[in-house]
Amino acid sequence: MARERKISFPMVANYNSVVKYFVEHGLNAAFIMPPKLTRRTVEIGAKNSPDYVCAPFKTLLGNMVDALEAGADTLVMTMGLCRLGYYAELQEQILKDLGYDFEMINLAAYSTGKNRDYFKAVRRLNPRVSLGRLALTFAECLKMVEHIDEIEEEYYRNCGFERHPGQYKKVYDRFLLNMELARNVRDIEAGYLKAKREFQAILLDKPEQPLRVGVIGEYFTVMDEFSNLYLEQKLADMGVEVHRWMNLTHRNIHYQGQKNLGVQISEYCRYEMGPTSTANIWCAKNYAVHGFDGIIHLKSAGCTPEIDIMPVLQNISRDYKIPVLYLTYDSQTSDTGLMTRVEAFYDMISMRKQVVQI
Amino acid sequence: MKEKGNTAAVTARTPVIGLPRALLYEREAVMWKAFFSSLGMRGIISAPTNREMLRLGAEAAIDEVCLSTKIYLGHVRSLFGKCDLILVPRVSNYGLHRNMCTKFESLYDLVCNVFRNTGQRFLAYNVDVLGGISEEKAFVDLGMALGFGRKDAVRAFRRAGRAAAEDWHKKISREERLYRTDQIKVLVAGHSYLTEDAYIGRPLFQYLEEMGVVPIRADRVDRKEALRQSVRVSPTIKWEMSRELLGSIQMHKSKVDGLILMSAFPCGPDSMVNEMIIRKFPDIPILNIVMDNQDGTAGLETRLESFTDILKLKRGEL
Numbered sequence: 001m002a003r004e005r006k007i008s009f010p011m012v013a014n015y016n017s018v019v020k021y022f023v024e025h026g027l028n029a030a031f032i033m034p035p036k037l038t039r040r041t042v043e044i045g046a047k048n049s050p051d052y053v054c055a056p057f058k059t060l061l062g063n064m065v066d067a068l069e070a071g072a073d074t075l076v077m078t079m080g081l082c083r084l085g086y087y088a089e090l091q092e093q094i095l096k097d098l099g100y101d102f103e104m105i106n107l108a109a110y111s112t113g114k115n116r117d118y119f120k121a122v123r124r125l126n127p128r129v130s131l132g133r134l135a136l137t138f139a140e141c142l143k144m145v146e147h148i149d150e151i152e153e154e155y156y157r158n159c160g161f162e163r164h165p166g167q168y169k170k171v172y173d174r175f176l177l178n179m180e181l182a183r184n185v186r187d188i189e190a191g192y193l194k195a196k197r198e199f200q201a202i203l204l205d206k207p208e209q210p211l212r213v214g215v216i217g218e219y220f221t222v223m224d225e226f227s228n229l230y231l232e233q234k235l236a237d238m239g240v241e242v243h244r245w246m247n248l249t250h251r252n253i254h255y256q257g258q259k260n261l262g263v264q265i266s267e268y269c270r271y272e273m274g275p276t277s278t279a280n281i282w283c284a285k286n287y288a289v290h291g292f293d294g295i296i297h298l299k300s301a302g303c304t305p306e307i308d309i310m311p312v313l314q315n316i317s318r319d320y321k322i323p324v325l326y327l328t329y330d331s332q333t334s335d336t337g338l339m340t341r342v343e344a345f346y347d348m349i350s351m352r353k354q355v356v357q358i
Numbered sequence: 359m360k361e362k363g364n365t366a367a368v369t370a371r372t373p374v375i376g377l378p379r380a381l382l383y384e385r386e387a388v389m390w391k392a393f394f395s396s397l398g399m400r401g402i403i404s405a406p407t408n409r410e411m412l413r414l415g416a417e418a419a420i421d422e423v424c425l426s427t428k429i430y431l432g433h434v435r436s437l438f439g440k441c442d443l444i445l446v447p448r449v450s451n452y453g454l455h456r457n458m459c460t461k462f463e464s465l466y467d468l469v470c471n472v473f474r475n476t477g478q479r480f481l482a483y484n485v486d487v488l489g490g491i492s493e494e495k496a497f498v499d500l501g502m503a504l505g506f507g508r509k510d511a512v513r514a515f516r517r518a519g520r521a522a523a524e525d526w527h528k529k530i531s532r533e534e535r536l537y538r539t540d541q542i543k544v545l546v547a548g549h550s551y552l553t554e555d556a557y558i559g560r561p562l563f564q565y566l567e568e569m570g571v572v573p574i575r576a577d578r579v580d581r582k583e584a585l586r587q588s589v590r591v592s593p594t595i596k597w598e599m600s601r602e603l604l605g606s607i608q609m610h611k612s613k614v615d616g617l618i619l620m621s622a623f624p625c626g627p628d629s630m631v632n633e634m635i636i637r638k639f640p641d642i643p644i645l646n647i648v649m650d651n652q653d654g655t656a657g658l659e660t661r662l663e664s665f666t667d668i669l670k671l672k673r674g675e676l
Contacts, residue, residue, distance in 0.1 A: 050633040052624040052648075082460055086630050089594045093637055108594040113454050113488075268471065271448050271484060273464035302422070302624040308464040310420045311471040328422065 008072035026137030214287035274305025376441030406556035548620030
């Protein structure tokens with residue numbers, strides 16, 4: 001090989017250790033871990049983006065600049081079913097206009113309706129890649145995603161109730177570090193089991209019926225804690241059991257399919273309303289049916305599919321008498337306004353619960 | 359709320375179909391009218407957009423939806439009580455890389471949920487070529503749901519298709535003639551539901567004409583050729599209507615003096631495609647206008663005037 005590529009992929013939630021594992025073991029190339037998202041990332045992104053494009057575009061653009069400055073020479077960007085599908089091309093154009101020199105592997109250019117065409121993109125990253133190894137690594141990566149999602153779910157459900165504050169966070173952070181450092185499938189399994197065991201050992205002061213809030217919303221903003229200003233952590237710290245269905249495991253790896261979810265919400269919609277709309281509506285209804293105390297719907301400003309399901313959520317809220325808080329995120333960096341609204345929501349649902357229980 | 363398979367539409371009297379004069383209306387009107395009239399059905403079209411309609415729509419809508427959706431809801435609202443069924447199409451895509459904005463995917467369910475308790479009934483047809491539902495199948499299903507036989511529906515669809523193609527051909531040749539005038543020519547690239555809207559887009563055309571500029575609609579173009587041209591400029595662009603506009607700009611850029619990009623706030627596809635256009639065509643003067651539901655047109659007039667001045671200056675006429 002002429003030179004080794006330095007590949008980077010913009011930061012999305014906690015999944016970059018998975019991408020790292022895939023690139024290093026499956027593609028046999030170097031991975032540049034993009035720096036963690038910061039206020040500067042958002043500022044650079046917002047400065048160079050069109051005005052009213054959705055916030056993830058700006059954040060990811062800023063993160064690409066970060067990655068290029070960290071030494072990457074090849075960026076990989078995903079395709080998508082909404083505006084996300086056009087991200088890569090416009091971001092490449094903007095970055096090249098800014099003067100950066102790099103190669104963009106735009107998966108949208110390989111979307112031809114046949115999945116095997118994505119293999120061409122892989123071939124471009126490393127022409128001598130071994131198919132067997134690639135498949136094996138891919139399977140290991142799926143396992144890793146499942147583990148990350150499972151641990152994360154358990155973390156947000158319980159960390160608000162620990163007897164000695166900070167124990168959950170410690171285990172969780174160590175688990176994420178283990179995933180990032182994993183060199184083989186044994187490391188992944190060991191890290192996962194260790195975290196599971198340690199979670200079990202933590203003492204909880206959990207009431208019999210804790211406040212339960214379901215978080216739904218736009219794919220990126222709902223999963224990426226930096227972009228939603230650590231909403232789930234804030235809720236958990238108030239003593240709420242936080243549930244979030246939306247993650248790669250549920251939406252991508254084990255997705256039940258449009259038909260199977262759609263049929264369960266047929267009284268609200270007849271067609272698929274957008275890429276994650278069916279899932280979010282189903283999820284909201286599911287939380288309502290299971291007697292959750294509230295739902296928080298979050299999205300980035302201008303996210304068309306999520307705005308379009310808001311009338312449906314309003315109807316669910318009316319039918320099941322469940323409070324819904326709608327949050328819109330732009331590239332803002334201060335969380336005082338968010339905190340005020342979340343606190344008010346918390347006060348409302350906790351008072352409501354007391355009344356209902358009496 | 360939902361009507362299983364639309365069978366409820368079959369009544370003793372022929373139902374009257376309401377067509378909201380917004381969003382896909384401009385694009386599909388000839389098709390719809392010909393289809394329903396060859397089935398022997400009656401229809402009613404909402405009045406051109408006015409301020410009151412926009413107010414009604416904005417009231418019914420979530421604050422954050424785009425201006426065009428607010429207008430659409432206003433039109434739907436204005437048809438209440440005047441017809442039995444209101445046609446709200448659901449169009450997901452016309453094939454690979456020929457998607458519609460997700461707004462058109464969700465429109466039917468959006469309208470049904472917004473107007474859930476009004477008792478108004480809605481009629482949908484669903485185009486999703488990637489999902490195996492072609493335009494023909496969508497219309498035939500619609501005809502059959504209204505109680506007609508398959509043969510009648512197929513015949514109505516074919517007749518409507520011919521009428522639409524003929525009408526489109528006429529519109530294109532009228533637009534093509536405009537490129538040959540000696541006056542200052544400006545290509546206006548905006549979705550047809552904006553440029554043809556009586557309250558939003560038409561005033562812009564009027565101002566331009568008053569200032570001696572010939573506005574040319576970019577979307578009136580040989581669609582096949584425009585789609586082909588668009589991928590030369592931007593290989594992964596995926597929205598049908600944005601591709602037509604982009605291809606049209608590529609085809610006509612040397613024949614016009616300037617380009618006006620007209621979009622509704624906050625249009626999803628336009629927020630990105632317009633940025634791409636500005637970056638890809640540095641040689642042509644571009645004015646980017648974003649419309650919102652505000653009254654007062656002084657700001658718009660000022661911008662159009664100064665843009666026209668620039669164009670005149672470039673031609674040495676000022």
